[in-house]
Amino acid sequence: MAKTATPSAVQAFTIQLIVSRFNPETDEESRWESFDVEVFSTDRVLDALHKIKWEQDGSLTFRRSCAHGVCGSDAMRINGRNRLACKTLIKDLDITKPIYVEAIKGLPLEKDLIVDMEPFFAAYREVKPFLIANSKPEKGKERLQSIENREIFDDTTKCILCAACTTSCPVFWTDGQYFGPAAIVNAHRFIFDSRDDSAKERLEILNDKEGVWRCRTTFNCSEACPRGIQVTQAISEVKAAVLRGRP
Amino acid sequence: MSKVITPPVSQMKASRGGTLYRGREGMWSWVLHRITGVAIFFFLLVHILDTALVRAYNAVISSYKNPIMGLGELGLVGAIMFHALNGLRIILIDFWSKGVKYQRVMFWVVVGVWVVLFAGFAPRHLINVFSEVGH
Numbered sequence: 001m002a003k004t005a006t007p008s009a010v011q012a013f014t015i016q017l018i019v020s021r022f023n024p025e026t027d028e029e030s031r032w033e034s035f036d037v038e039v040f041s042t043d044r045v046l047d048a049l050h051k052i053k054w055e056q057d058g059s060l061t062f063r064r065s066c067a068h069g070v071c072g073s074d075a076m077r078i079n080g081r082n083r084l085a086c087k088t089l090i091k092d093l094d095i096t097k098p099i100y101v102e103a104i105k106g107l108p109l110e111k112d113l114i115v116d117m118e119p120f121f122a123a124y125r126e127v128k129p130f131l132i133a134n135s136k137p138e139k140g141k142e143r144l145q146s147i148e149n150r151e152i153f154d155d156t157t158k159c160i161l162c163a164a165c166t167t168s169c170p171v172f173w174t175d176g177q178y179f180g181p182a183a184i185v186n187a188h189r190f191i192f193d194s195r196d197d198s199a200k201e202r203l204e205i206l207n208d209k210e211g212v213w214r215c216r217t218t219f220n221c222s223e224a225c226p227r228g229i230q231v232t233q234a235i236s237e238v239k240a241a242v243l244r245g246r247p
Numbered sequence: 248m249s250k251v252i253t254p255p256v257s258q259m260k261a262s263r264g265g266t267l268y269r270g271r272e273g274m275w276s277w278v279l280h281r282i283t284g285v286a287i288f289f290f291l292l293v294h295i296l297d298t299a300l301v302r303a304y305n306a307v308i309s310s311y312k313n314p315i316m317g318l319g320e321l322g323l324v325g326a327i328m329f330h331a332l333n334g335l336r337i338i339l340i341d342f343w344s345k346g347v348k349y350q351r352v353m354f355w356v357v358v359g360v361w362v363v364l365f366a367g368f369a370p371r372h373l374i375n376v377f378s379e380v381g382h
Contacts, residue, residue, distance in 0.1 A: 020265065030265075077265070077266065077268070079266070079269070080266040080267060080268055080269035081268070081269050100266050102265050102266065105265060105268075168268065168270075170268070170270075170274065170277070216277050217273065217277070217337060217340050217341070217347075217350070218270060218273045218274040218277040219270075219271065219272075219273025219274065219350060219351075220268065220270045220273065220274050222273075223270070223271055223273075230347070232273075232347055232350075233347045233348075236340070236341065236346075236347050239341065
């Protein structure tokens with residue numbers, strides 16, 4: 001019997017990653033730094049960032065937790081588009097050119113790829129993203145809901161609060177007071193929930209100068225959402241609900 | 248081994264402020280809508296002033312009759328046509344239940360209709376502008 005050939009090593013290739021760096025202690029503004037990284041075709045942008053941090057420059061700072069597209073920690077602007085670094089395969093990008101990675105825009109930059117998410121979560125809290133029910137469910141039972149009623153807000157339950165949508169919005173870049181797509185998506189999730197009794201209150205909150213009417217339908221949010229939520233559609237539905245005065 | 252290098256300036260398509268956001272039809276239609284909107288506003292401002300001041304009206308109108316203003320009028324008509332057509336698209340996005348779904352198709356329809364209208368207008372207008380120069 002012929003000796004089985006050893007499987008050839010998986011082909012690695014070198015890419016150039018240009019990362020926006022910012023050290024609040026020494027820098028006045030962010031600067032670009034280039035790294036050459038050896039990666040495999042199965043690697044994601046997050047893996048390349050890990051390689052840089054572990055092998056080349058330990059000071060590179062970015063957020064990530066689950067690293068599998070669930071926690072929403074590693075939204076960043078990759079080649080000019082907001083993406084999760086853990087869901088972006090390098091081979092899907094144009095690797096003949098350098099890959100640009102920078103922090104999401106519109107929120108205060110803290111260090112390298114990390115921004116202060118507090119303004120984002122403040123807007124989220126303002127829309128009361130929790131169930132407000134006036135009635136009590138039958139003793140020992142849960143609140144019932146038909147499949148059709150659940151379907152109405154199914155899309156907006158998928159949000160992981162990564163801020164990719166809000167920080168892709170040209171209105172949000174220039175007007176930090178705007179609630180932003182993510183807050184409206186999470187308001188939508190409860191406004192159209194048949195078990196919730198506070199839709200009117202939320203519609204009133206969003207019927208504000210800085211509420212849904214700031215939306216200019218640029219559709220950047222829908223393109224950016226890593227969960228595929230039709231964000232602009234959700235905002236449109238909230239706009240229509242405000243005009244009707246009920247969900 | 249890999250080393251940290253500073254990219255040459257020629258490769259720096261990204262500026263210090265960051266890369267330009269690579270939005271799609273929705274974002275660029277909004278950008279164009281803004282630009283044409285502001286341009287039309289400034290034209291209207293001047294236009295209302297020159298029609299309001301009756302004595303200045305004839306002088307201003309006759310000063311429009313030169314090739315540079317003629318080309319400006321061409322741009323003005325182009326801007327108004329885009330702003331009007333895209334405005335209809337935005338109305339449909341807001342009030343038609345399927346508007347959001349078809350926004351990208353509607354953008355290319357806007358571009359198509361604009362090209363047809365502009366192709367009809369531009370030659371006729373340019374002939375007028377440049378045939379009057381000699382007189």
